Amino acid sequence: MKTFRNLFVITQSLLLASILLLQTGCEGETTVDKATREGIFLMGNSAEPKDLDPHIVSGVLENNIISSLFEGLVLEHPSKDGVALPGVAEEWYPEDKENPTTWIFKLRKEAKWSDGHPLTAEDFLFSFRRILTPELASDYAFMLFYIRDAEAYHKSQRAYLLCREEEDFPVEWESLKDVDFGPNDEAEEDLFNRKGLDLLTAKELEELIKEPKLFEWPESVTEEVRNLILEKSLEFAKSGKKIWDLIDFGATAPDPHTLKVELNAPLPFLPEVTKHYTWFPVPKHAVLKHGRMSERFTDWTKAENLVCNGPFVLKSWVFNDHIEVERNPKYWDAENVQLNGVRFLPIANLFTECRMFFNNQLHVTYTLAPELIEYAKLHYAKNLRNELYLGTYFIRTNTTRKPFDDPRVRLAFSMALDQKAIIDNVLQGGQKPATGLVPAFSGYPDANMVKFDPEGAKKLLAEAGYPGGKGLPDIEYLTVDKETSKAVGEAMQAIWKEHLGANIEIVQMEWTSYITNMFDLNYDLAAGGWIGDYMDPLTFLDMWMKGAGNNRTGWSSEEFENILKEASAATNAKDRYTLLSKAEKLFLSERPILPLYYYSRNYLLHKDVKNWHPLLLDHHPWKYVKLQRD
Amino acid sequence: MIRFIFNRFLQGLLVLFALYTITFFLAKAMPGEPFTSEKNVSEFTKQNLRKLYGLDKSLPEQYFRYPYRVLTQGDFGVSSSKGKPVRDIIANSFPVSLVLGLGALGFAVGIGIPLGILAAIRKNTWVDWGLMGFAMIGICVPAFTIGPLLQILVAANVPWLKVAGWGSPQDFLLPAFTLGLVSAAYLARLTRSGILEILSQDFIRTAHAKGLSPTTVILKHSLRGGLLPSVAYLGPAFAALISGSFIVESIFLVPGMGQHFVNAAVSRDEFLLLGVSMFFGFLIIVMNLFSDILTGVLDPRVRMGKEGA
Amino acid sequence: MPILDIQNLKTYFHTRTGTTKAVDDVSFSLEKGEILGIVGESGSGKSVTCYSLLGLLPQPPAKIEGGCVPFDGEDLLHVDPAIQRKIRGKRISMIFQDPMSCLNPYLRILDQVMEPMLAHEPGATKEQARERAIEMLKKVGIADAEERAHSFPHEFSGGMRQRVMIAMALVTHPDILLADEPTTALDVTVQARILRLLKELRTELDVSVIFITHDLGVVAEVADRVVVMYRGKVVEEGTVREIFDTPKHPYVKGLLACRPTFQTTSRMLPTVEDFLEGKTTIEVQEPKPAEDTQEEAPPEPLIEVKNLKVHFTQSKDHQLIKAVDDVSLKIPKGKTLGLVGESGCGKTTTGRAILQLVKATSGQVFYDNHDLCQLHRDQLLPYRKKLQIIFQDPYASLNPRMTIEQALSEPIRFHQICTGRAETRDRVVSLLEEVGLSAEHLRRYPHEFSGGQRQRLCVARALAVEPEFIVCDECVSAMDVSIQAQVLNLLRNLQDSHNLTYLFISHDLSVVKFVSDYVAVMKAGKIVEQNTAEDVYRNPHQDYTKELLAAVPGEG
């Protein structure tokens, strides 16, 4: 037996010895020390990007990488929100200051792609057309819908484009808004409504003319109009022309270094919008070298092929492991770029990310797990960043179902929500209680309509016919499979039980099921939130229009939409804000959503990082970020 | 032998096809689709996306199209969530999982089997109970507890070990240990009972009668037969180890294959899901076959017929 | 001077249920160059004695309580384990009963035969060990030793394996060889060859042998001197002649008497108990004067087997094995047909094919003029209870997780012989009493019975369904002679009282001679000779039969 035990000891010590062997050759320098010395910024970036093609992706994490590789017309300010610095455009101005519908961007002449190819207005025109091409199916094409005819092109609105040229078209086009020009997935299987009138081929149109029952028109549309539309569509379809030839696209290039953008309506904050990566240029020559314009996921974004115009170029991309960028010597402002490179790590696990930071493996984390905030406050107080973020967390209500079809019930639930208690005790991330829908903006009035008022809530609920919660059905609260979402749900469950006597059943689901159920209005209450896409209140308001992709509450209001329309026509920024605020108040008085808090971003930042300032959208322009050991 | 492998290969093909059928229809039965997003994606864009991935076709057409393209063009489709060909994703992540899995296997075998032998030798003593209790801890304590504990207690205090990451040679140690621990525990139990079974056999008495030392008796005469149950266990277990583990990969930031099983399901990434599932099914089949062959190598009686007499 | 002198050896087993004195004050000595036979039945302590010498007993539960065995200046019983290991396998070697399970199935023959030499002769190279191993394998009679040494044990036949065991034991040229029932599991002809080999090797290698066996015939064949053990004690010691001709102890007398031989003519056997109880004259029933009727007209056959063939295809190499090849048999009602042959000759398969437990490839089995082979599973059911079987291993053939009551009442209920609970129970009790057990055994499990009792239980289970025909498949082969006598007597009694018909399958020619009215000799799937028992034994026609008869130990 003894010999046997020896054998056991030997195997174990061999194992240990081999581990110790590995130890030699490792110096005492931590990962971050080394990176700081080399000027490489180490960033936790939550997940592997879907792609590096600005026209395909739609996430925040991709933005972090893409904004290091590409540069748009204007650039974010490193410390001020809503301020634009020159990017590819040296200067920009609306043709008419009073009515900013047409904008001119003067591009810098020395702008170059990283392969030395000059960057001209033509590249922008190509990029705009590319992202709008229906076949590319970009999720985010709507960000360009401000440009004249962009929407019509992207959605292939054939009938509209054909008929608007017709001077003696019998009716207002507006009156045809109920026609299924686009696809209608609720239509019956064998009807052309499912495909959409504008998308029918010549053959299908001929078939339809022969057999009119194949397409259901709204009753109000006259025979004459129907035939006219069909005829024109057929004629066009047969001609073999493209929709692109039909439109009068708003973006043009008067000369190679001037970009002219004509919009549907005046837009004073267009430069803000162009900071978004959907407006970034892509290299026409490089994209076409690796595939067609409308092809997704071609090889042009591969590490060895990617051509870009930002402060950095792609150095390596190891799938699911890291993406590293390095200095772009061809960048117009290369001498002012502070970092030698950035390494993005797809760390999905929040705890791992924090522990990597604690172990000096990261300069900045993507976020901070709420469970670790307490620990970070104790041990890493200097590194802990808590910044306001342009986003609102809210609970959607299903206004098509009892009891939330009654606005009084919605209001009661909103008023009973003890926002502060939840923030202070569950989230602990320094979030602000949401007083309205739109987070605080400079110049935009706070709605200040959402308040914790349990007594008022009880009264309202009683008025709605549920005194003390009696008669309330079981309410299903839909949320995702995350620990924090569950904790918030449990806290609200207890709060609503206490103040309203309501029985809440928490239903957790993984992400896609949750979204699907929410979109199908298969819920009573559902957790939700919205992060602003650009620095304007509109990004929070236009989603509540009828049929907008993210409404999903079943709520709609003509009045609300009219105010928004009015606002879009307003030329004066102040008037516009007043109108938007009016819309917000109207919305809040109906309370189809129960605002909980305004987001804040909690993350850890290493002391070596300089020039990294709090920003509402959290887009930190890479060229200013600096690493320096004090 | 060749006939046996050929037979199993044919059966394997049928298994793969059945697996494909089930996975395909399960994937279709999940709520939502790859393009479900909280962003405002219009029905029009979705239709274009469906067209792009061939998801607009009728169900039977889609059902036959995939195997057709796999078999004729080696095309496993493009992942809708990662924007890369599924073949490349597997080719990129499988080697990582393989290294991790082999490391885990190393730990499992290196810890589990010696402990099992020790427990068998000291049967029904405190050594035995202690070791089996330890094995029970390995089975009870989930990876999401062991992993972070190792990060906090080990990685944070050992300068040359990183909390997470993949790249330097020592990076595989912690994740492989975490991954291998459960298998080590199972192996310890299986080895213990396997050896005890063999130690009660007559030929062990013969070996003692020859005057061999106890170590030789254990190592030469009882280990081979005593390992048979472990080998049978290791077949499918190894397939599971080298196809990665979502939890371990997530905790230690390992770019392996396990995360695709979860991510593909959550993002309704049909082709990636089919790809990794079929690959896993293939591994299971191969490993089961391999473990059957290895059983034959260890036990010469199995090679010839069922039993000698 | 004796080479080994065992003095007052005491080995006890301490278990939770109490202490068993397995070896209780045993003394004997082994002279140089002799073969000493130790005879005794299972449980007599003969094996434990040998294991004690080599320190092979698991301690606990075994404990050597006393005695000393001086060997080479050391006391074998109290020597340091490391030194004991040096003696074991080098100076004293051992071979065991079942060569199937005593060779490591996972290692090649050569490795196993080389191993003792490599372990005990540190200077020996692998090459030398290999040479010596091959030489030894040749010496024990393995043809093509060079080639076959690379095979695994399962590729060898039983006799070959025992030869390998012997080679392995003698490869280090030991002084003493302990042989524990080395031929018990072998066929008679093989046994004869092995015994001859042992005798040859003894002189050639100058080794002293302790030969342990329960078979008096074997001892008579091989030993110079005999020690008889009973319940842990030596009851008698002497030369073979002394023991066989003038046994003194009643146990030895009983042992000699209860063994059926070719000369036994009585219908019942005396039992050891009779002798131990002090009966001096043993009354056995006189043979019935039935021989006349037998010779005149054999009664109607109950079972008739015509051209029965059972062929298997081996799954791996697709070889056709003709296990039973064109066998025809007739078994008259109320009589016993003995089926003899060596292992693998197809006698067991024949028995099972008759009972339709194995599907016949072709041929017919008539019972009451119905061809059983043609019947469907459901149609067969009424015949199941008419035809029963008793197996060799009574332990393996009883469900270990069923009490005796459950095991016996299940067939009764199933075949609806009795329906009521009480009625069934009465029937079970009467069955138990019929086979010599009692109602107090009802709630026990099979493992709580001794081998002989278990076989009685198997008989009782077979009787439960009131059969007319029973296949006894080697049903006494694994038993000690005293128990064998009891079971044989029981079978005889039952045959008389129930008018049963037996097919008695065995490799033991003496037993077959004793129980059978008719005998069929089988070889390689075919019947080579078939006649009345008397005729076959007195006047064998075939060479094979003669060879078999000549090989029976103690009958030459």
Place this chain on the structure above:
Amino acid sequence: MATAEQTSEPQKAENMHSAPSSLSKDAWLRMKKNKVAMVSLGVFIVMIVLCFAMAWKCKDPNIINLTNKFAAPSAEHWFGTDALGRDLFSRILYGGQISMLVGLVATFVSVCIGVTYGSISGFAGGRTDAFMMRVVDILLSIPFLVLVIVLQAVLKDWSSDTSAWFVETLKWKKDFSDRLTNIIPLFFALGIFGWLTLARIVRAQVLSIKEREFIEAAHALGYSNSRILFRHIIPNTLGPTVVYATLTVPSFIMYEATLSYLGLGVKPPNSSWGILIKEGANYMETHPELLLLPGFFFSLTLFALNFLGDGLRDALDVKASKD
């Protein structure tokens, strides 16, 4: 080495006086002699009493007190409170109800399926066996999460509808029927996968048992196949089955937590050991007691169960009872 014959007849007869009447009673008598198993049984019973009898006397486990979170142990809260200020002790006890129920019922279900399936496969042999084992291969490779998501979608409304039916038709208490109907889908999910390995183990056992002579004797007695299978073969596979089954209990309990998070199981604010451990692990740095205390109860129960399983195997093995 001590062969079966060694114990002599008279001693046997003495043991016979207290002859037990059935396998289970007999097994119990043997187990009483196994100290480790009896201590384990004691621990296990204490756990059951704590969770199922004591729990009702404790505080309501779901009362939230946001201002008193992470409280240290006190007379008021024996184990302190959790992240939402709920009493940890009563949460552990109530969680234990779910976990033990899930662990034991799911194990029971998977043992039932696994044993039946595996034994049929092994008993039938040949092509049926090959087919049945390939089905196991297929099920083993099916992506678990996908199946769970589908099940969740299919069963989402089922549980509340069923619960409502219980309340209306059978007049059950709403709370009780809700909890019941919520965990039933869990058994579906666990049941589909839980039995696969067990089936393989049982099959291997059956392959060797069916060659034994008592099975042939049973055939000779004309018993039907199902009788042979269920009366003679399956009882003899119990030993390894019990051991493997106890090894699977922890994984079932942990799976329950994962499934609950996907909406297929325990509904918040109710909890289980798996969920408590999963959530407690997140506070590892700051409040390790949230992980350690439920982890302790969980491990203790499983240790007890495991040694109990070992003891049970030995007790069920009638042959081993000799020494």
